[in-house]
Amino acid sequence: MSEATTIGPNPSTLPQEFVRMDGAMPADATPSQGEGHLVEGLRERDPAALREIYDRFGRITFGFLLRALSDRGAAEDVQQQVFLEVWRRSDRFDPERGRLLTWVMTITRSRAIDHQRRRVPEPIDPQAAATTGDVWSVGAEGEIEALAEQWRMRGLLDRLPASESELLRLRFYGELTQSEIAAREEIPLGTVKTRMFNGLQRLREMIDEENGA
Amino acid sequence: MREARDQISSYLLGELDAAEATAFERRLDANPDLREDVERLRPVVSRLKALPAEIWEAPQPPPLAVPEGAEEPAREPGGGRSRPKRRLRLPTITLRPAPGAALAALLLAVGVAGGLLIGGNGGSQGYGTGATDLVLRRTGDGAPGARGDVFVGESKQRATVDVEGLEPNGSHAFYELWLLDDDGRMIALGSFRIGTDGRAKVELPIPVAPSRYQYFDISLQEDNGNPAHSGISVLRGPTSS
Numbered sequence: 001m002s003e004a005t006t007i008g009p010n011p012s013t014l015p016q017e018f019v020r021m022d023g024a025m026p027a028d029a030t031p032s033q034g035e036g037h038l039v040e041g042l043r044e045r046d047p048a049a050l051r052e053i054y055d056r057f058g059r060i061t062f063g064f065l066l067r068a069l070s071d072r073g074a075a076e077d078v079q080q081q082v083f084l085e086v087w088r089r090s091d092r093f094d095p096e097r098g099r100l101l102t103w104v105m106t107i108t109r110s111r112a113i114d115h116q117r118r119r120v121p122e123p124i125d126p127q128a129a130a131t132t133g134d135v136w137s138v139g140a141e142g143e144i145e146a147l148a149e150q151w152r153m154r155g156l157l158d159r160l161p162a163s164e165s166e167l168l169r170l171r172f173y174g175e176l177t178q179s180e181i182a183a184r185e186e187i188p189l190g191t192v193k194t195r196m197f198n199g200l201q202r203l204r205e206m207i208d209e210e211n212g213a
Numbered sequence: 214m215r216e217a218r219d220q221i222s223s224y225l226l227g228e229l230d231a232a233e234a235t236a237f238e239r240r241l242d243a244n245p246d247l248r249e250d251v252e253r254l255r256p257v258v259s260r261l262k263a264l265p266a267e268i269w270e271a272p273q274p275p276p277l278a279v280p281e282g283a284e285e286p287a288r289e290p291g292g293g294r295s296r297p298k299r300r301l302r303l304p305t306i307t308l309r310p311a312p313g314a315a316l317a318a319l320l321l322a323v324g325v326a327g328g329l330l331i332g333g334n335g336g337s338q339g340y341g342t343g344a345t346d347l348v349l350r351r352t353g354d355g356a357p358g359a360r361g362d363v364f365v366g367e368s369k370q371r372a373t374v375d376v377e378g379l380e381p382n383g384s385h386a387f388y389e390l391w392l393l394d395d396d397g398r399m400i401a402l403g404s405f406r407i408g409t410d411g412r413a414k415v416e417l418p419i420p421v422a423p424s425r426y427q428y429f430d431i432s433l434q435e436d437n438g439n440p441a442h443s444g445i446s447v448l449r450g451p452t453s454s
Contacts, residue, residue, distance in 0.1 A: 058277060063271040071439055083278075116441075150264055153261075173266065178223065178228060190219060200225070200254045201254065
């Protein structure tokens with residue numbers, strides 16, 4: 001499968017290496033493997049569990065950190081801090097209260113905010129310090145929260161079956177209509193519509209699940 | 214049922230023509246269950262539409278530094294952190310080549326943000342009993358001959374940074390002095406430039422007690438308006454001798 005970075009948002013410029021969904025598209029795979037073994041692995045101090053969690057969510061947390069911190073070096077450092085914390089504090093994760101993605105993103109968001117608070121130049125005047133801190137906390141933290149939500153959505157997309165997530169990518173990133181997708185991928189329009197509906201429906205269910213609904 | 218589902222996605226995606234959309238909305242008015250399905254999915258479509266390109270293009274993350282038993286990483290003699298496989302907490306320590314436009318930067322040092330440039334015949338003065346002379350050592354991929362000292366005055370309110378062997382920062386970068394510690398706390402103390410002779414001697418105010426932090430750190434910063442530590446540390450030393 002080619003990398004998403006080769007995809008252009010303009011349908012007329014979509015490169016041929018764009019992920020194709022052939023007519024013989026495989027049946028929907030299991031969208032998300034269970035998380036129980038990961039949680040158990042963390043608690044047993046198994047680095048393989050951490051690696052798998054990193055494989056699942058590392059791209060999402062790093063993308064979020066890059067945007068939130070606007071500094072690649074800082075993003076790389078905070079990224080490592082986040083997964084060290086995942087490793088160290090795995091006993092605090094309660095599967096009853098949410099999915100791993102939400103927990104990891106909560107840690108990531110918190111560490112990003114901590115980082116930004118520290119990086120505000122330290123004013124010498126204590127009164128100025130208080131003012132600067134207030135300004136930052138009202139504006140930037142709200143933006144970080146919104147950004148984290150967007151990346152959490154990406155995490156949910158990654159849990160969809162490939163046939164559905166790629167179709168959504170073609171529609172919302174590639175800006176192709178369902179008819180254009182059907183023609184491009186050489187699959188019936190009805191199949192595209194069904195998968196589109198199923199993908200949207202599944203996303204909605206995952207959002208509800210993440211929100212504890 | 215399938216026909217209705219197909220219509221839902223087409224409707225929410227704005228792919229029905231005017232007549233089809235009107236007809237479908239009439240169906241919604243007559244069928245509360247169908248409307249509920251539509252309204253459940255509408256915010257999902259809205260969120261997907263609002264996702265910026267970068268979300269779809271999620272970048273490749275750096276390799277994971279797997280903790281080995283979650284113990285703390287090894288430290289270099291003198292309090293510095295070794296070049297670990299895992300980089301935890303402290304900024305990345307790499308030195309980018311200085312930009313080529315170094316000729317423009319002939320000043321030995323320019324204090325910024327309250328920093329005070331001290332001339333070549335000056336130097337720290339009045340550091341009597343209680344003053345501290347701290348050694349900064351090269352860290353990361355910095356210039357091989359880089360070294361420096363931080364003189365903290367008796368009052369602990371000002372420090373004089375004396376460095377040599379650093380690469381000229383060029384016109385789009387500068388160096389910055391920090392206080393930081395292992396758990397990532399840090400504050401910026403001030404910025405300065407390095408000219409072609411690689412030296413600078415700068416006096417800077419210290420707004421907090423250095424002992425509250427573990428290291429003095431000098432970073433190379435890009436002039437990009439970002440106040441954050443660049444992650445490119447070139448010199449570092451403990452805050453106590």
